[in-house]
Amino acid sequence: MMINEAIQAANGLVSIVPLLGGSTSRKDYDEAMKLVEYLVEHHPDSPLVDMLTAKIDTYESNAPEFTEFNERIASTQSGVAILRTLMDQYGLNQTDFEDEIGKRSLVSRILKGERSLTLEAMRKLSVRFGIPVSVFID
Incomplete structure (x- = not known):
């Protein structure tokens, strides 16, 4: 059934790219950044680009190390x-x-x-x- 395959694929992807699962680790963020940079350069039409950039945006909006930067941008x-x-x-x-x-x-x-x-x-x-x-x- 397609649902089970989709769930398994998503779980597999999250195990490889933990930020997609909502990880708040700086290491996972850095690895996701490297991956999205590679994808944009070599596979710009990959749907993974959109998924990663959405999760990166969420991380950057919520991570304490970006608070000051986000406040400056907002103002x-x-x-x-x-x-x-x-x-x-x-x-x-x-x-x-x-x-x-x-x-x-x-x-x-x-x-x-x-x-x-x-x-x-x-x-x-x-x-x-x-x-x-x-x-x-x-």
């Missing part, structure tokens, strides 16, 4: 987070946004959360990076 405006990601991905610094945002000091204040991105700046960043304006809006 960061999405526009600022996107801006930081773009800076990292493209190797940019605060002076590289004069045309879209303004002077370095203004970019710095936005990154610190002291000022917000204007709609005009969001539109210009959207055009520059080919992404929707909506990603910058909280």
Whole structure:
């Protein structure tokens, strides 16, 4: 019967990848991370990728070692987070946004959360990076 086979397969998979069974061990998390990195590189369409990333997300949301990081992320405006990601991905610094945002000091204040991105700046960043304006809006 298919049900029994599915249960046996799931139990076998959990014995190999304990994080899938809800393990809270850092070792199991690290091994799951290595596995998902391999799968994404070599077998991106594997359904195991989705299962692993869901369990990794759960682990990262609940593990004490991620508490401070999760709190920082939660308090960061999405526009600022996107801006930081773009800076990292493209190797940019605060002076590289004069045309879209303004002077370095203004970019710095936005990154610190002291000022917000204007709609005009969001539109210009959207055009520059080919992404929707909506990603910058909280």
